[in-house]
Amino acid sequence: MQTYWYRSSARGLEVTVSEQSSTAPNSRANPGELLASMAALRRRTRVTRHAYWLPLLLFGLLIAAAAPLYVESADPLAMRGTQDNPALTGLGGDFLEHSAGLGWYWLVALVGGYLLTLGWYRWHGARVGVLTPTRTYVLAGIVGTLVGLVLPIVLRFLLLNSATSVSSATSWVTTPLLGVSNRGMVPHLVIAVGLLVLARLERSRVLTAVTVCYVVAVVLVNVYFQTADFQPGDLNRHSVLLAALLPAPILLVGGIIALFTTGKRST
Amino acid sequence: MSTGTGGHPTNGLSDTVHQRNRLGILTIAAEAEQVEVAYLREALELTAGNLSRHLAVLEEADLIHIDRGYHGRRPKTWIRITEQGQAALTAEIDALRELLRRHQELGGPPQPTG
Numbered sequence: 295m296q297t298y299w300y301r302s303s304a305r306g307l308e309v310t311v312s313e314q315s316s317t318a319p320n321s322r323a324n325p326g327e328l329l330a331s332m333a334a335l336r337r338r339t340r341v342t343r344h345a346y347w348l349p350l351l352l353f354g355l356l357i358a359a360a361a362p363l364y365v366e367s368a369d370p371l372a373m374r375g376t377q378d379n380p381a382l383t384g385l386g387g388d389f390l391e392h393s394a395g396l397g398w399y400w401l402v403a404l405v406g407g408y409l410l411t412l413g414w415y416r417w418h419g420a421r422v423g424v425l426t427p428t429r430t431y432v433l434a435g436i437v438g439t440l441v442g443l444v445l446p447i448v449l450r451f452l453l454l455n456s457a458t459s460v461s462s463a464t465s466w467v468t469t470p471l472l473g474v475s476n477r478g479m480v481p482h483l484v485i486a487v488g489l490l491v492l493a494r495l496e497r498s499r500v501l502t503a504v505t506v507c508y509v510v511a512v513v514l515v516n517v518y519f520q521t522a523d524f525q526p527g528d529l530n531r532h533s534v535l536l537a538a539l540l541p542a543p544i545l546l547v548g549g550i551i552a553l554f555t556t557g558k559r560s561t
Numbered sequence: 562m563s564t565g566t567g568g569h570p571t572n573g574l575s576d577t578v579h580q581r582n583r584l585g586i587l588t589i590a591a592e593a594e595q596v597e598v599a600y601l602r603e604a605l606e607l608t609a610g611n612l613s614r615h616l617a618v619l620e621e622a623d624l625i626h627i628d629r630g631y632h633g634r635r636p637k638t639w640i641r642i643t644e645q646g647q648a649a650l651t652a653e654i655d656a657l658r659e660l661l662r663r664h665q666e667l668g669g670p671p672q673p674t675g
Contacts, residue, residue: 325661329654332588338604339592420632423600424593425639 343424346492346501347556349411350549353485356403357542363396364478364535384443385484389476390534400481401439408435408488427495434491438484446475474516477534482512482541504548511541577622578653582607582615587650590625590642598638616640624649 363386379388383397385404390396412432419425449472452464461468474480486509493502515537578584585605590596602612619625624646628639642650 325657325664329657329661332584332654335585335588335604336592339589339596342600343593419593419595420597420637423597424589425595427594 339424340497342422343419343426344496344498344552344556345415345418345426346496346498347549347552348414349407349489349492350501350504350545350552352407352410352549353489354542354545354549356407357482357485357545358539360396360399360403360481361535361539363392363399364390364538366391366531366534368531381447382443384446384475385439385478385481387446387476387478387480390478393478396478400478401443404435404439404442404481404484407485408432408439411435428492431488431492431495435484435488438487442480442484445480446472449475470516470520473520477516477519477537479512479516479538482538485545486512500548500552504544504552507548508541508544511544515540575649575653577618577624578649580615580618582611583619584650584653586612586615586619586640587624587642587646587653590640591647591650595628595639595641598640601640619646622649 379386379394379397382401383394385400386393386395386397409432412428415426415428449468453461453468453472456464474483486505489501489505489508493505519537578587582605586601589601589604598612598616601607602609605612607615616625616627620627622645623643626641626643628641630637630639
């Protein structure tokens with residue numbers, strides 16, 4: 295470990311570094327070295343407060359645990375009529391067989407997941423002595439969940455009930471988003487928003503990289519479904535399940551790697 | 562707190578902020594929502610009394626806010642950087658960067674001639 299001692303003198307700025315590490319500079323330093331020592335303190339503090347392995351593992355597991363609700367009991371038709379589910383189940387879409395159950399599951403899982411993560415960061419911060427500002431993260435998660443609930447209603451209104459000019463002008467965004475919603479994958483987007491905000495708050499390149507990979511997987515899966523011209527019989531009872539599960543391993547692997555690297559640092 | 566404006570970059574250095582330990586405290590505090598005093602003591606290798614004196618100076622200058630409380634039965638003191646503290650730290654870093662730029666300009670290798 296290095297300790298940096300700063301002082302100003304008539305000749306300018308100097309910093310003396312105590313020699314507890316063989317790599318530490320042993321002489322008075324210029325402003326560049328002073329700035330570097332401040333950067334080292336920032337890095338050390340950042341590493342101490344990093345605790346993102348838990349939200350990665352938690353949301354990866356929550357996606358995996360939703361798997362049974364994405365399985366259809368029979369090969370789905372190319373198009374199924376919409377169901378009349380309660381508004382609070384909007385997160386499950388309404389084209390899937392278990393849309394209502396999926397909607398309730400995700401409502402509880404997302405709200406619970408974000409609150410659990412908040413508690414985790416408070417506990418970890420109190421333990422290590424450095425608190426990460428997580429208010430924006432939880433706010434993004436809760437607002438994202440609420441937006442996810444009303445999104446299908448708004449999209450359907452824009453697409454089907456608004457003036458033709460509005461409907462055709464917005465169809466480039468409403469149609470693919472409604473596809474995402476119908477496949478019950480809006481919760482995946484809510485998770486992505488939360489993790490992107492968390493990556494910003496944690497100032498972690500690793501978390502940013504894992505989240506970007508996850509977002510890319512979610513987008514690619516949905517682009518495939520949107521662009522493929524599926525005919526009746528093309529989809530089987532596990533097609534939507536595969537689409538929904540595909541991004542989960544990215545979060546799980548990222549979380550496990552983060553957990554082991556955190557463990558190594560603390561020993 | 563003396564904060565210079567304009568002229569030589571050293572005029573941008575604040576006596577309150579520039580002191581080595583206080584600069585370290587502000588640098589760490591700016592990285593988190595709150596930092597516990599025990600963490601600062603360990604990271605900066607200061608004695609409790611020494612750290613307490615520096616925290617008092619920073620609090621007096623409204624650069625940090627100190628929350629004294631308990632975690633179970635154990636007393637815990639947390640510090641939080643204020644907006645003024647954040648601004649003062651940014652000004653200090655800007656001044657250091659400007660000093661570095663001038664230092665590099667003056668001390669750079671001679672330009673080839675001919």
